[in-house]
Amino acid sequence: MKKAWLFLLLTLLGCDQKAPINDDIATSSMNTIQWPGVYHGIFPCPSCEGMDTTIELFRPNNYIIHTVRLGSDPNPYRGSGTFKWDETGNIIILDRGHIYQVYPDHLYLLDITFKRIKGPDAERYRVDKIKGLGQSRD
Incomplete structure (x- = not known):
């Protein structure tokens, strides 16, 4: 009977545990994927048809960004700078304040709280890697 109670207690305590967070920097995006390259997508925009965004990431920690407000602004923005990795090595913070979670593609x-944007347009806050571009600076 004591073993049954111990098993039940351990089971209940184990169910309340949160999933472990991967804080191992050796297995982070920074160290395990080919993150340099060119990424492109169109972000939602409340005052235009979308923000056509292209970002090139290259080593050591540099970027070039190009954005166009579709349907409203004929003057595109072009900038460059540096970024830093967060302590997990899975998120980059551009020196202009944008925050991105890095995946293989x-x-x-x-x-601003380092969380994914939610809502009906959540999947539109994504830029996809364009294969074959931006690899020369690796």
Whole structure:
């Protein structure tokens, strides 16, 4: 009977545990995927038809960004700078303030609390890697 109670207690305690977070920098996006390259997508825009965005990431921690407000602004924005990795090595923070979570073939734009943007347009806050572009700076 004592073993049954112990098993039940351990089972209940184990069910309340949160999934472990991968804080191992050796297995982070920074160290395990080919993140340099060119990414492109169109972000939602409340005052235009969309923000056509192209980002090139290259080593060591540099980027070039090009955005166009579709349907409203004929003057595109072009900028460049540096980014830093967060402590997990899975998120980059551009020096202009944008925050992206890095995956093997895309980036997700995050909000200021480092969370994925939710809602009906959630999947539109993504830029996809364009294969074959931007690899020369690796």
